Amino acid sequence: MKLVIGDKNTSSWSMRPWVLLRHFDIAFEEVNIRFNQSDTKELMLRYSPSGKVPSLITDAGDVV
Numbered sequence: 001m002k003l004v005i006g007d008k009n010t011s012s013w014s015m016r017p018w019v020l021l022r023h024f025d026i027a028f029e030e031v032n033i034r035f036n037q038s039d040t041k042e043l044m045l046r047y048s049p050s051g052k053v054p055s056l057i058t059d060a061g062d063v064v
Helices: 012-023 040-047
Strands: 002-005 029-032 055-057
Touching: 002 012, 012 029
Parallel strands: 002 029
Antiparallel strands: 002 055
C-alpha cells in the first residue's frame, strides 16, 4: 500500500492515517507531497483523482 500525505507537522489530516497504520504495524510506503510548491497540485493528481491528500492506494491499485 501507498499512503500519500502532506506534511505531518502542518496537516493533521495527513498525520491521522499515518499514525493509525504505524500503530497497527501495517506495512505501507509513505509518499510525502510538500504543500505550496509549484508542482503540488500536479503531484497530488498523479496519485489521487480528487487532487487531495491523504489518499491510500491499495495493492490492487484502488485509491481510497
